[in-house]
Amino acid sequence: GQNIDQPTEMTATEGAIVQINCTYQTSGFNGLFWYQQHAGEAPTFLSYNVLDGLEEKGRFSSFLSRSKGYSYLLLKELQMKDSASYLCAQLSGSARQLTFGSGTQLTVLP
Amino acid sequence: ETGVTQTPRHLVMGMTNKKSLKCEQHLGHNAMYWYKQSAKKPLELMFVYSLEERVENNSVPSRFSPECPNSSHLFLHLHTLQPEDSALYLCASSQGSGTGPPYEQYFGPGTRLTVT
Numbered sequence: 001g002q003n004i005d006q007p008t009e010m011t012a013t014e015g016a017i018v019q020i021n022c023t024y025q026t027s028g029f030n031g032l033f034w035y036q037q038h039a040g041e042a043p044t045f046l047s048y049n050v051l052d053g054l055e056e057k058g059r060f061s062s063f064l065s066r067s068k069g070y071s072y073l074l075l076k077e078l079q080m081k082d083s084a085s086y087l088c089a090q091l092s093g094s095a096r097q098l099t100f101g102s103g104t105q106l107t108v109l110p
Numbered sequence: 111e112t113g114v115t116q117t118p119r120h121l122v123m124g125m126t127n128k129k130s131l132k133c134e135q136h137l138g139h140n141a142m143y144w145y146k147q148s149a150k151k152p153l154e155l156m157f158v159y160s161l162e163e164r165v166e167n168n169s170v171p172s173r174f175s176p177e178c179p180n181s182s183h184l185f186l187h188l189h190t191l192q193p194e195d196s197a198l199y200l201c202a203s204s205q206g207s208g209t210g211p212p213y214e215q216y217f218g219p220g221t222r223l224t225v226t
Contacts, residue, residue, distance in 0.1 A: 004152065033214065042114075042200065042217035043153075087153065097166065098215065100153040 004101035006088050011107045017076050020104045022088030026069040031091040033098065034062050034073045038084045046073065046086075075106075083108045113137065114218035116201050122224045125191060131221045133184040133201030140205060142184040143215065144176060147198040159184060191225045198222050 005023045012018040024032065031050040035043040049055055049064035049071060061074040073086055085103040092099065114135045123129050135142065144156040158166035159178040173195075175187040184201055202215040 035217075042219045045214040045216070048214060089153075097158075098155065102150065102152045 004088055004090055004099060006086075006101040006104045008102065009105045009107070011109060012078055013109050014078055014080060016078050017074065018078060018106065020073045020075075020086050020088075020106065022071045022073070022101060024069050024071070024088070024090045026066065028092040029066060029069075029090065032062075032064055032071045033089040033091065034060075034071075035087040035089060035100075036084050037087060037103065043087055078108050080108050080110065082106065114201060114203055114216050116199075116218035116221050118221060119219065120222045120224075122226060123188070123191065124226055125193075127191075128187070128189040130188065131186040131199055131201075131223075133186075133218055135182055135184075135201075135203035135216070135218075137203060137216060138205065139203035139216070140181045141203060142178060142181075143202040143204075144174075144184065144186050145200040145202065145217075147200055147220070149197075153200070157186075188223075191223075193225050196223055196225045 003025055031048060033048050034046040036046050037043040046060055047055055047057060047062035049062050052064055052066055054061055054063045059076045064071045075082055083106060085105050087103045088101040089098045117132045121129060141160045143158050146154045146156055155168050156170045157176040162178050162181055173190050177185040198220045200220045201218040204213045204215045
């Protein structure tokens with residue numbers, strides 16, 4: 001199977017910037033997704049990277065380095081509502097197979 | 111109704127019961143998925159249906175039986191479950207088929223299952 005590694009927990013202050021890292025195995029790589037999941041709710045799509053570089057979407061950006069098997073999610077101007085679990089997921093093999101990491105629980109403090 | 115809906119939202123069942131989870135997507139997608147989410151563990155892909163045909167079964171015990179009668183509906187039939195099967199069961203859907211570009215998956219709110 002694919003190993004997806006990301007930190008278990010992170011804490012940051014409202015208004016700050018936080019970077020959540022994710023590493024994955026490069027074999028069979030087809031793309032990298034980031035999802036946000038609030039407690040008791042469904043995961044929601046944040047970003048998708050398949051080529052190297054940075055994808056920016058408002059306050060959220062995601063970066064990919066395929067040679068290093070590395071991605072990060074960058075959250076700027078943090079708000080309290082950004083407190084959630086952030087899931088890194090690798091697309092590999094067939095176009096339908098998503099393998100998820102355990103998620104990074106981000107707590108934003110006032 | 112919009113997006114992906116799941117019923118029931120909560121289910122408590124004994125080990126000898128038979129129950130079914132239902133998922134419905136209103137997005138015109140043609141691929142649907144069942145995932146299991148246990149505490150402190152990654153989301154685990156259980157089943158994938160594309161164009162109503164099962165294309166993936168990730169070594170899931172036979173006490174879980176999926177059914178996809180059409181592209182909008184997906185069921186997970188449960189029987190003789192074990193306490194360790196207690197988890198959040200999430201349904202998702204996506205568009206596209208075959209080897210086309212991958213599209214993001216849209217998740218339902220999940221069914222919180224407790225097996226006693």
